[in-house]
Structures are given as structure tokens and as C-alpha cells.
Amino acid sequence: MLKVKQVDKKFIRITKNGKKEEFYADKNINIEAKPGEIIGILGPNGAGKTTLLRIIAGILEPTNGTVEFDGLNYKENEIEIKKNIAYLSGNTKIYNSLSPYELLKMCCEFYQVNENEIENRIKEVAKVLEMEKFLYNKIEKLSTGQTQRVNIARCLVHNPNYYIFDEATSGLDIISSQIILDFIKQEKQKGKTILYSTHYMEEAENICDKVVMINKGKIIKQATAEEIKKETKTTNLRDAFFSLIGSGTDEK
Amino acid sequence: MKSNLYLVFKKEIREMFRDKKSLAMMLIIPFMIPLLVLGMSALFETQMHKDISQYNTIGINYEPTQIEKEIIEKYNINYVYDTKEQLEKKYKNNEINLYITKENNNYTINGVDNEITTLSAALAQNYLTTYKQYLQTEYLTNNQINSSDVINIITINQNITQEQNFFVNYMTVYAFLFIMMAITVSSTYPATDTTAGEKERGTLETLLTFPIKSKDIIIGKFLSVTISSIITGLISLILTIISLFIAKDMFSIYEDANIILSTSSIIYAIITIIAYSFLISGLCIAIASKSKSFKEAQSALTPLTFISLFPSLIAFMVNLDTNIIYALIPFLNYTMIFSDIVNENISILNIALMLLSTITIIIVVLKIIIKQYKSETVLFSN
DSSP: OEEEEEEEEEEEEEOTTSOEEEEEEEEEEEEEEOTTOEEEEEOOTTSSHHHHHHHHTTSSOOSEEEEEETTEEHHHHHHHHHHTEEEEETTOOOOTTSOHHHHHHHHHHHTTOOHHHHHHHHHHHHHHTTOGGGTTSOGGGSOHHHHHHHHHHHHHTTOOSEEEEESTTTTOOHHHHHHHHHHHHHHHHTTOEEEEEESOHHHHHHHOSEEEEEETTEEEEEEOHHHHHHHHTOSSHHHHHHHHHHHTOOOO | OOOHHHHHHHHHHHHHHHOHHHHHHHHTGGGHHHHHHHHHHHHHHHHHSOOGGGTOEEEESSOOOHHHHHHHHHTTOEEEEOOHHHHHHHHHTTSSSEEEEEETTEEEEEOOOSHHHHHHHHHHHHHHHHHHHHHHHHHHHHTTOOHHHHHTSSOOOOOOOOOSOHHHHHHHHHHHHHHHHHHHHHHHHHHHIIIIIHHHHTHHHHHHHSSOOHHHHHHHHHHHHHHHHHHHHHHHHHHHHHHHHHHHHHOGGGTTOOOOOOHHHHHHHHHHHHHHHHHHHHHHHHHHHTOSSHHHHHHHHHHHHHHHHHHHHHHHHTTOOOOTTGGGSTTHHHHHHHHHHHTTOOOHHHHHHHHHHHHHHHHHHHHHHHHHOOHHHHHHOO
16 A cells, blocks of 8 residues: 655745745645555646655655555665556656667566566566567667557566556557556556556546646645546536636645 | 676666767777877987988088098088078078087087077087097197097096886886876766766666665666776777887887886786776766766866876876875876886885775765765756
8 A cells, every 4th residue: 555644845946036945846745545546646737746756756755754655665665665666757768779678678687576587577568568579679769659668568567566657648649648548457457556647637537546636736636536526516627627726725 | 686786787888888989989099099109109219310411401601621521521411611691591591400600719509499400519519529639639649749648538438227218118108198098088988978878868767766776876887887997998908018019110219128018017007907997987987977967977077087197297297206105196106006017116015005095985985976876866956
């Protein structure tokens, strides 16, 4: 189980006058995600979604609060936690000079997948994501969609329990986006926990069990899509979001 | 299970050997050394062995006697007889290399100090000294005095052991300095590429999500850059030895010079190259990993190239001898030990101290960098 407890993240920015100013990218964030749940993190650009997911993935340290995976926290169990999570963002880049096969093998080794299982694991992942045709080509020669599939494959190859996807479908064509969405649904069936950030509200509505709406670094609503729509008396999450901003709802 | 340090090292080495720029820096830079060695040897050769026709045209404003003509001919001087004013003009027009004016018994050698004039003046001096000796001998003989009793009243002998040919010593020491230069220059690119370059390409974020400790990332990157530097250093050493052999065959300045390094000298040279590669790679990684971009890393590393050579140049200029203090001073110690290796004057103690100094510096530098290498600082410091 994933528990994000009272997480704050403070940054320093330079103002117009050249002075330094502190600001909170995220403030008092509390989220719980159970096995087999897909949690959608929704919000406009600059809302604090990426910062939050980077904190959950262990790339950023929270200013206050803690992140726990199955009772383990980053301060004491960073390596153990990282072995069990996969992080993918729309900006994530992979090693272009390698082939997908070499990359996946390298990832398996880093995640300490049993050496006897590596070959089978790569074959299995390549089959699921239809990568067999370009498995041995250099990544730099692949299309955007193929590269993103390789990116997903590297998240999948060590069979983690937690997936953290930050705008993973942004900039992708419909087919490539669908592959990612199908993959997320399959992993849910296996009991995996998925945190999924997007600004495509319809996409989230379709696949998420629970939605966390963030605006200006604060959670403004956390519930199922149906509950949010019912509460805001709207028919879709887009309208619900605007309704919540307009009403100034600020769930603590 | 393979250790993460080994896996990071393997990843870095694979990337380095697939990157054309890194390969070029590693393999092509050493090929500059033969050009420098042969070019400098050719320059010394032309300085040492100037053709006499380039400086033997000497003007005189007096009609030489028969005996003077014979001496002039003996010294291969091509004399031009004219008035003082005309000789001045000819000298200015480079028609003559020097001119001698005579008033009564006073001979004056005229010219402006430069390389050609110096050689011409030496020729003129020989001619006038020989002529003076002739006149002294003739005077003494006419006065019935045994001239050899006077002229050879004392005998001067020289018993100075010939040291290693100056040019050979100079060239071999500088050749080792070129090796250090090659290692320094070639280690800056992979160090930049593997740290700031990886950050700029966006793959560092991916690497930092893997279950790897900062220590393994930094040491893995450091070792890969060190391997690249050692390869450059060893290729440079081989090419230096080959080019000195070629130079010995091509240029007479190397006549009778011993440029063959003994096996032990070569082993010590390799040890010094490896130690220097470790130090420079550690410093390059430390500087580049703190940089926000590739460009910033390269700018930050440029002064290191000069700083690494500065103590060496000073050591050559003031002709320092290695001692236990100098053996501990980074950069200075490598050059001085190279100089000792060339002169077959190797001290095991100094080499041990150089290694001790190198290891201490590397440990301190890496510890500082590992402590500061947190994903947030590395990825989002700007």
C-alpha cells in the first residue's frame, strides 16, 4: 500500500526584482493507494503534479511529510523501494545508443532480476508490447511511439508493484496512447498500484478508480469520478474541475 | 548478481566506446605527440646546423693582406670589400651578414644582435683571433723569442664529462609533458559527457530512478573516465617512444644520445601515467558533475587544463630536483618523476609518495562529490 502523508514541497524562485522568494509547489498532500487501484492525478500545468510524482518516485525529497510503500520510507529503505517501483514521465529519455534488448537487459541487471530469468522476461515484455520487430535496432532509429513502448517495457521488465506515470501519453498518437492505457488496465488486473497523472480528464475518467484533483499545489478533491461528478452536479470531470475551482473547494 | 558499481561502469564504458566524439578524443589526441616530437626535433636541428652560406658573407672596409686572405679562406668566409658607408647600406639590405671596420690597428665587428649575426660574429672572431695569433708569433720570431714559450705559457685542458645531450633531455622530458597534456585533454570530454551530458540528454533522471546508490553512480563514472584516460596515456607513451626512435634516425642532434628507456623505466612511466589518469579523471568528474550543462562543464574544466600543466612548466624552468615534498604536490610530482625516469634517476620513495598523494586526493574528492550527489541537487539545481 502507498501512503503519502502530509507532504509539502517548497522551492525558491526569483522574482521580477531579482529577489529570492519561497513558494510551495505542493502543500499538505495526503494520498492512499491500495493494491489494484489506479489513482488519477489531475490538474492543469503547474498544478504540482510532476513535483508530487517525483517525490513519490524518490527523485525529489519532500520538505515535510513522508512517502511510504508497504510501510517502508525513502530515508531508511531507498534502494528497496526503488526496486519495487517504476517511474515514467513524458520527458523521460532513454539511452539512444543502446538497442531495446540491451536497455532491457541493463534494467533487469540494475533491478537484480535473476540472471536465468532475464532472457525470458525480455521476450515476454517484447511480446506484450509488440516490440519483437525492433528489439535489436538502436533506440535512436525508432519512432516516438516505438521509443515510448521501449520506455514502458523498461518499467515493466522488473515486475514492480507500483507504477508512477507522469503525463506518459502526452505527445503520443492514438495507437501508442492506447497501448499505454491497455497496459495500465492489465497491470491493475494483476493487483498493481498505478499513479497516473494527466491533463486529459476524459482519459482519467475512463481508467481511474480514484481521482485526485490538484490546483496550485493543493488537493481540491479526492474521490471516485462518479462521486466528484455527483457532488459538482456535472457530467464530466472537466466541468467538475472548473466547478471546483470556481467554488473554491479546498479539501484538506 | 553483479554489483551495481560494475553495472554502472559497464554501462558507461559501452556508451563511451559507442560515442564517436569520446573515441576520437581517446584515440586521436595521442597522435599529436609524434607530430610535436618530430616537429620540435626538426626545429632544433635547423637551429643547430645552419648552413654556413646563410651567415658567412662578411663585409670589410680594408684590403686584406695575403695572410688574411688565406685565413678568411680557411674559415670559409665570403668577404665583400667596400667603404664603411656602403657596407652599412649592404648590411641594412641584408646583402651581407656582418661587417668589420678597421682604423689603424682597431678592428670593430658591426651588426645587430640576432641569430645570424651571432653565427657570423663567431666566424669573424675566429678569423681575427687567428690573424692576431699569426701577428704575435711573427713579432716574437722577429725578436728572436720562441713564440710557443710565450703563447703557450700556460696550458688549459678541459675535463668536463658530457652530460645527456641537451636537446635529447629537453625533448624526452617535453614528450612526457605532452603525454600528460593528452591525458588531461582527453579526460575532459568523457567526464563532461558522462555527467553534465547525461543530465542534458535527460537520461540521468532515468538512471536516478534505478535502485542504485549515488556512490556506485559516481565511482562507476569515475572508473570509466579513468579507463579512457589510461588508454590515451598508454597509446601516447607508445607513440612517444616510437617517435623518439624515428627522430633519432632522422636528426643528427640525437647522435650518440641514449633514448632507449629501460624496462624498469617503462614500468615506472606506466605507473605514473595510471596515477595521473586517476587524479585527472577524479577532478574532471568532480567539476563536471557540479555543472548544470555540458557547456558549463566544459568552461569549468578549461582552467584545469592550464592548472595541470603550470607546475610542470615551472619545474622545468627553474630546474627543480625531486624531493619528498615535491613528490607529494599534485601535478608537480608527475612531471618531476617523469623527468627522473628519463634521466634514469628513479626513487622508489618518491614514486610511493606520489601514489600516496594521488590516492588521498582521489578519496577526498570522491567523498565530497558522493555526499553532494543527490538526485534533487543534480537534476534540478538550476
